[in-house]
Amino acid sequence: MERAVPHAVPLGQMEVFQTLQRLHMTIFSQSVSPCGKFLAAGNNYGQIAVFSLSAALSSEAKEESKKPVVTFQAHDGPVYSMVSTDRHLLSAGDGEVKAWLWAEILKKGCKELWRRQPPYRTSLEVPEINALLLVPKENSLILAGGDCQLHAMDLETGAFTRALRGHTDYIHCLALRERSPEVLSGGEDGAVRLWDLRTAKEVQTIEVYKHEECSRPHNGRWIGCLATDSDWMVCGGGPALTLWHLRSSTPTTIFPMRAPQKHVTFYQDLILSAGQGRCVNQWQLSGELKAQVPGSSPGLLSLSLNQQPAAPECKVLTAAGNSCRVDVFTNLGYRAFSLSF
Amino acid sequence: MLSTLSQCEFSMGKTLLVYDMNLREMENYEKIYKEIECSIAGAHEKIAECKKQILQAKRIRKNRQEYDALAKVIQHHPDRHETLKELEALGKELEHLSHIKESVEDKLELRRKQFHVLLSTIHELQQTLENDEKLSEVEEAQETSMEADPKP
Numbered sequence: 157m158e159r160a161v162p163h164a165v166p167l168g169q170m171e172v173f174q175t176l177q178r179l180h181m182t183i184f185s186q187s188v189s190p191c192g193k194f195l196a197a198g199n200n201y202g203q204i205a206v207f208s209l210s211a212a213l214s215s216e217a218k219e220e221s222k223k224p225v226v227t228f229q230a231h232d233g234p235v236y237s238m239v240s241t242d243r244h245l246l247s248a249g250d251g252e253v254k255a256w257l258w259a260e261i262l263k264k265g266c267k268e269l270w271r272r273q274p275p276y277r278t279s280l281e282v283p284e285i286n287a288l289l290l291v292p293k294e295n296s297l298i299l300a301g302g303d304c305q306l307h308a309m310d311l312e313t314g315a316f317t318r319a320l321r322g323h324t325d326y327i328h329c330l331a332l333r334e335r336s337p338e339v340l341s342g343g344e345d346g347a348v349r350l351w352d353l354r355t356a357k358e359v360q361t362i363e364v365y366k367h368e369e370c371s372r373p374h375n376g377r378w379i380g381c382l383a384t385d386s387d388w389m390v391c392g393g394g395p396a397l398t399l400w401h402l403r404s405s406t407p408t409t410i411f412p413m414r415a416p417q418k419h420v421t422f423y424q425d426l427i428l429s430a431g432q433g434r435c436v437n438q439w440q441l442s443g444e445l446k447a448q449v450p451g452s453s454p455g456l457l458s459l460s461l462n463q464q465p466a467a468p469e470c471k472v473l474t475a476a477g478n479s480c481r482v483d484v485f486t487n488l489g490y491r492a493f494s495l496s497f
Numbered sequence: 498m499l500s501t502l503s504q505c506e507f508s509m510g511k512t513l514l515v516y517d518m519n520l521r522e523m524e525n526y527e528k529i530y531k532e533i534e535c536s537i538a539g540a541h542e543k544i545a546e547c548k549k550q551i552l553q554a555k556r557i558r559k560n561r562q563e564y565d566a567l568a569k570v571i572q573h574h575p576d577r578h579e580t581l582k583e584l585e586a587l588g589k590e591l592e593h594l595s596h597i598k599e600s601v602e603d604k605l606e607l608r609r610k611q612f613h614v615l616l617s618t619i620h621e622l623q624q625t626l627e628n629d630e631k632l633s634e635v636e637e638a639q640e641t642s643m644e645a646d647p648k649p
Contacts, residue, residue: 387563388563399566401566401567401570404570406570407570408566408567408569408570409566424552424555424556424559425555425556425558425559425562440562441559441562441563441565441566442562442565442566
């Protein structure tokens with residue numbers, strides 16, 4: 157029986173545009189809702205899509221549950237970073253930080269609650285905001301990005317309280333060291349700086365590229381990702397992914413990963429990292445690679461662990477990067493399915 | 498007629514027995530059902546317990562690995578006692594050498610002073626000798642002029 161040759165359906169202009177958009181999409185940031193049931197993802201077109209994790213993980217999940225519940229245009233530029241507080245979703249990208257109510261986000265035509273722009277030194281160019289960090293004890297938000305400063309904003313009043321200067325090039329990533337409390341920032345200048353929030357001073361500087369064991373000059377000296385566990389810190393990027401002991405500023409373990417890593421996090425007794433390769437890597441603190449789980453995007457830019465206590469059934473790891481898909485790992489050993497923009 | 502009656506009685510007795518048997522079976526099944534429920538609940542608890550233990554064990558493993566990582570770094574550095582001993586030995590050598598240097602310098606100073614004294618005495622002697630020569634020349638000149646005068 158001859159198989160009929162399928163006629164080529166002429167795609168409309170709109171559909172071509174949408175397909176091209178999805179092809180060139182990069183998802184930069186993710187954030188889990190405070191109830192644990194929804195995941196928001198921000199892409200390079202400035203759109204934020206909200207997926208329902210509980211629907212996608214339930215036993216009656218269909219193809220539509222893997223599509224976003226709602227997508228809206230949040231920013232004019234890419235959404236580089238998002239965090240969630242108890243009730244709000246904060247997103248930042250093109251120099252502004254906007255807040256959205258989680259309760260309102262699922263309705264169509266959601267409007268932002270407020271938007272703020274940190275005081276920049278030059279008003280000509282507006283530098284992008286690469287990283288957001290919540291400091292729950294002080295109820296403040298720390299922004300860092302293209303203007304090489306860390307701005308601290310009080311969430312209640314919306315006023316910008318401090319600007320921490322010290323980096324000589326733009327800042328990629330932030331991490332919070334809970335015990336002190338201190339903020340770590342890593343940037344293009346290759347240094348990880350620790351700032352004390354109360355005195356607003358730089359407490360410690362670790363210049364990663366100066367240490368021979370971990371520096372890789374052919375990749376550059378930029379620090380792409382940071383994670384901290386109070387006494388220990390993992391950082392990677394241009395130099396190799398290394399575990400540092402903060403008190404003595406010594407590199408203790410170097411993880412043998414050639415590709416620069418873009419996101420790293422501590423989880424139980426493992427370190428999860430993702431970057432230029434397709435896989436999510438799981439490392440033990442001793443430097444051994446425990447597992448490498450491939451995802452669906454050619455490169456990964458962000459990982460998000462849903463550990464919200466309100467929704468233990470949605471406890472998953474989601475990874476997103478250079479594609480329009482968000483991979484969901486229910487068990488760290490394999491990729492269960494992918495949500496798609 | 499008697500036989501049909503007895504047959505009816507017999508079948509009724511049989512059905513009564515079967516009824517009893519069914520009731521007892523039901524009780525039995527109920528018992529087994531309850532037992533299984535209990536064991537399921539017990540298994541759930543054990544699972545929760547085991548999960549907690551796993552978390553604990555992971556924490557312990559993490560601590561052990563952190564310790565190992567730091568220990569490796571520490572091992573690279575030399576032992577503290579040895580370094581202290583080396584420091585002490587070096588300190589003593591330093592003292593000894595500085596003593597020697599001091600004594601040598603003292604000797605040098607002494608010699609320098611002695612030479613100085615010697616040279617200055619030589620110069621004085623030279624001066625005195627020259628002075629004496631000059632004096633004797635002047636005296637001779639005076640004598641010859643005196644001799645030349647009284648003989649005109």
